[in-house]
Amino acid sequence: MEADKNTTYDAIVVGTGISGGWATKELTEKGMKTLVLERGRMVKHPEYPTATKDPWEFENGDRPTQHDLERQGKQNRTGYTVRQSTKHWFVDDIDNPYTETKRFDWMRGYHVGGRSITWGRQSYRLGDMDFNANVKDGWAIDWPVRYKDISPWYDYVEQYIGVSGTVDGLPQLPDGKYLPPMELTCVELDLKKSMKEKFDRALTIGRTAHLTAPLAHSPQRGTCQFRNLCSRGCPYGAYFSSLSSTLVAAEKTNNMTLRPNSIVHSLLYDDATGKATGVRVKDAETGEEMEFKANVIFLCASTFGSTYILLNSTSTRFPNGLGNDSDQLGRNIMDHHLNVGASGDIEGSEDKYLSGRRANGFYIPRYRNVGKDKRDYLRGFGYQGGGSRQGWQRMVAEMSVGKDLKEDVTKPGIWTIGMGGFGEFLPYSENRVTLNKDMKDKHGLPTLTFDVELKENELKMRKDMKNDAAEMLEAAGVKNISTNDNPGGPGLGIHEMGAARMGKDPKTSVLNGFNQVHACKNVYVTDGSFMVSSACVNPSLTYMAFTARAVDHAVSELKKGNI
Amino acid sequence: MNRREALQRAGLVLGFAISAPVISGILNGCKAAPELTYKPEFFNIDQARIMSELAEVIIPKTDTPGAKEAGVPHFIDQVMRECYKKRDQDRYLESVKAFDEESKALMGDSFIDLTPEKQLELVKKLNKDAVESWRNIESVKKKLIGKEYNEPFSSDIHKEYGAPEMAAAPDSLKLNMYFQTGNFNMTVDKQTNKIIEIFGKPDARHFFLTTKELTVAGFFTSEPGATQVLQYEAVPGAFHGCVPLSEVGKTWATS
Numbered sequence: 069m070e071a072d073k074n075t076t077y078d079a080i081v082v083g084t085g086i087s088g089g090w091a092t093k094e095l096t097e098k099g100m101k102t103l104v105l106e107r108g109r110m111v112k113h114p115e116y117p118t119a120t121k122d123p124w125e126f127e128n129g130d131r132p133t134q135h136d137l138e139r140q141g142k143q144n145r146t147g148y149t150v151r152q153s154t155k156h157w158f159v160d161d162i163d164n165p166y167t168e169t170k171r172f173d174w175m176r177g178y179h180v181g182g183r184s185i186t187w188g189r190q191s192y193r194l195g196d197m198d199f200n201a202n203v204k205d206g207w208a209i210d211w212p213v214r215y216k217d218i219s220p221w222y223d224y225v226e227q228y229i230g231v232s233g234t235v236d237g238l239p240q241l242p243d244g245k246y247l248p249p250m251e252l253t254c255v256e257l258d259l260k261k262s263m264k265e266k267f268d269r270a271l272t273i274g275r276t277a278h279l280t281a282p283l284a285h286s287p288q289r290g291t292c293q294f295r296n297l298c299s300r301g302c303p304y305g306a307y308f309s310s311l312s313s314t315l316v317a318a319e320k321t322n323n324m325t326l327r328p329n330s331i332v333h334s335l336l337y338d339d340a341t342g343k344a345t346g347v348r349v350k351d352a353e354t355g356e357e358m359e360f361k362a363n364v365i366f367l368c369a370s371t372f373g374s375t376y377i378l379l380n381s382t383s384t385r386f387p388n389g390l391g392n393d394s395d396q397l398g399r400n401i402m403d404h405h406l407n408v409g410a411s412g413d414i415e416g417s418e419d420k421y422l423s424g425r426r427a428n429g430f431y432i433p434r435y436r437n438v439g440k441d442k443r444d445y446l447r448g449f450g451y452q453g454g455g456s457r458q459g460w461q462r463m464v465a466e467m468s469v470g471k472d473l474k475e476d477v478t479k480p481g482i483w484t485i486g487m488g489g490f491g492e493f494l495p496y497s498e499n500r501v502t503l504n505k506d507m508k509d510k511h512g513l514p515t516l517t518f519d520v521e522l523k524e525n526e527l528k529m530r531k532d533m534k535n536d537a538a539e540m541l542e543a544a545g546v547k548n549i550s551t552n553d554n555p556g557g558p559g560l561g562i563h564e565m566g567a568a569r570m571g572k573d574p575k576t577s578v579l580n581g582f583n584q585v586h587a588c589k590n591v592y593v594t595d596g597s598f599m600v601s602s603a604c605v606n607p608s609l610t611y612m613a614f615t616a617r618a619v620d621h622a623v624s625e626l627k628k629g630n631i
Numbered sequence: 632m633n634r635r636e637a638l639q640r641a642g643l644v645l646g647f648a649i650s651a652p653v654i655s656g657i658l659n660g661c662k663a664a665p666e667l668t669y670k671p672e673f674f675n676i677d678q679a680r681i682m683s684e685l686a687e688v689i690i691p692k693t694d695t696p697g698a699k700e701a702g703v704p705h706f707i708d709q710v711m712r713e714c715y716k717k718r719d720q721d722r723y724l725e726s727v728k729a730f731d732e733e734s735k736a737l738m739g740d741s742f743i744d745l746t747p748e749k750q751l752e753l754v755k756k757l758n759k760d761a762v763e764s765w766r767n768i769e770s771v772k773k774k775l776i777g778k779e780y781n782e783p784f785s786s787d788i789h790k791e792y793g794a795p796e797m798a799a800a801p802d803s804l805k806l807n808m809y810f811q812t813g814n815f816n817m818t819v820d821k822q823t824n825k826i827i828e829i830f831g832k833p834d835a836r837h838f839f840l841t842t843k844e845l846t847v848a849g850f851f852t853s854e855p856g857a858t859q860v861l862q863y864e865a866v867p868g869a870f871h872g873c874v875p876l877s878e879v880g881k882t883w884a885t886s
Binding site: 131134457460463478 | 869
């Protein structure tokens with residue numbers, strides 16, 4: 069079906085990533101005729117260009133060229149995004165500029181599926197420790213929901229997407245219903261034992277959105293083949309992505325019209341009714357301007373994508389952006405700060421190895437400021453890590469050359485283990501994005517200016533993140549421990565959130581507890597924008613749960629005639 | 632036509648056969664330049680020959696292919712050309728010269744003219760020196776990179792690594808200096824006063840270690856390297872975290 073300018077759709081969804089795919093599935097399955105607008109190019113599962121290539125099929129051993137780095141210099145700040153095998157999932161920075169008042173590493177790609185193709189797949193729930201945090205600390209504003217409101221929706225999305233993991237019984241990390249867990253390696257099991265005995269802290273296998281068993285309701289998805297090439301896109305559909313899962317479900321309903329290359333840059337607002345009536349779109353390929361109409365609009369364009377649309381939708385009623393009575397739109401930006409931890413060498417287990425390639429690591433749930441533990445900073449952090457044996461890369465710094473090198477490389481190197489922390493980031497009103505109408509992108513549209521930084525609480529926390537990691541490794545007998553602490557810029561966690569936060573009071577929040585814009589109730593925002601605090605866990609599962617719940621609310625409100 | 636053939640024909644033209652020992656004496660005295668297995672785009676012919684021979688000494692043909700057969704010389708040429716910054720390209724090319732000088736000084740001849748045994752002997756020695764020197768640079772990097780080049784820290788640096796010689800800055804935003812005792816270069820960002828780079832001299836060890844790094848990378852991502860010397864599974868199907876090494880056999884090519 070072609071997108072029709074003359075139809076008033078039941079719903080428009082902007083964006084096809086983690087939250088956009090879910091909004092589309094839920095709306096279409098509930099019978100809503102839904103127009104889905106994605107700013108990027110079309111991608112169809114299982115057409116992932118590099119997914120099945122062998123190592124020797126990539127130029128330069130998969131390294132980026134100097135030309136790649138010229139075009140994607142900011143995307144390269146992660147150190148892993150701009151490779152021959154994955155660079156096509158990330159934007160050209162020259163075509164898509166932004167301004168950094170302070171360094172901000174904004175990682176994204178524009179294509180159907182968004183970052184649900186390249187995401188890390190770690191899936192954890194927020195709990196009441198997180199929902200209560202702001203009010204307990206007297207910081208920012210209170211969440212307008214609690215765990216009991218969201219837990220049925222976590223159940224719902226978790227079971228639909230399939231998450232592999234274990235039930236751990238920890239109050240700070242609520243359990244879900246999991247597919248069989250992936251195995252820990254020998255040295256990870258040793259670390260787990262040591263951490264329990266010496267620190268009474270948990271180490272568990274990561275909870276990851278991979279199918280380790282078939283999912284009856286998604287027969288088109290295969291089980292994980294342990295190739296560890298996920299960020300190329302998975303032709304088996306084994307990890308959750310919009311392309312393999314939610315958009316497939318939406319398509320089955322015949323209620324979806326998907327229009328890629330459609331840059332939504334502002335909302336149409338009718339002051340008389342106090343409602344948004346549709347969206348303004350610029351075609352990314354032709355530059356043609358067009359408008360589409362709908363009764364309800366779901367902004368799922370990613371935190372900065374959706375925030376941009378709202379900031380750029382000005383009118384007499386909303387001079388500072390649609391729904392921005394509170395002046396909170398664009399503020400309170402959070403991410404998870406990372407690149408801090410420790411690693412080291414392990415003596416022993418030379419007669420053990422592993423087989424297969426696990427696209428997952430271990431997880432150490434937060435223990436700081438939990439229970440009786442009190443630190444000189446607020447909130448806490450978790451660790452992701454792994455332990456494996458060195459491969460051929462170690463041969464560069466070893467003594468053998470010639471035929472000895474060829475012989476020595478056939479034995480794997482020593483076991484090594486390491487962990488990196490993901491730290492909670494407090495919301496600060498002054499950490500914000502603003503619209504810059506003076507600098508335009510290649511489409512002639514305004515761009516964003518970022519003024520975000522880690523502050524005292526985050527920096528204090530990083531000391532523990534580094535020292536605790538070293539301490540725990542040392543206690544487990546790990547040798548030659550080295551630590552690292554390179555925060556880089558905020559944004560490197562690729563968990564940006566908070567720019568259109570929800571709250572009880574329209575004076576201090578943009579959205580209400582159902583993700584509705586307080587001042588314009590037929591607009592919902594369900595990507596990371598809504599987050600009120602960041603917790604320290606990967607947020608995508610939370611976006612999915614809130615999205616499904618918000619659609620349920622929206623459809624019910626539509627039926628009641630409330631919106 | 633190779634030199635041996637040419638000599639035999641010359642002998643016939645002269646009316647007598649040049650004897651085998653004479654032929655071999657002449658040939659050994661002027662060893663035939665090794666043939667290139669690829670068409671160089673980044674290196675000139677002489678540089679390409681040295682790099683190719685070195686790569687093959689580092690990973691030789693045994694009962695499995697060596698660096699040349701696995702396409703490593705072409706890999707190194709392309710990676711240098713496409714992936715390295717100009718400054719690093721220049722340093723690498725400068726270090727080829729230093730490497731060949733070292734070969735003459737230590738082993739008596741240009742690298743490509745040495746016997747295979749002498750080539751391996753030189754490579755083993757350089758490997759040890761180069762890895763040690765690299766480890767030193769890495770530990771200096773850890774200590775200095777990201778720190779501000781201010782008193783009293785800068786005095787500590789001078790005490791440990793010697794007084795710096797200022798080098799001409801490539802552009803006005805950076806300050807370059809060389810530390811004699813520590814034998815490394817340091818770049819300071821003039822705007823932040825932070826130490827942003829540490830790197831060694833473009834000497835024989837630099838050429839050796841860079842070539843080794845690229846040889847290892849090019850070889851073990853090649854099909855013969857990954858599938859014959861190591862083992863490679865495109866679709867493992869399962870993951871087992873703790874199995875006897877004897878069941879797995881040898882190192883996996885990818886992780």
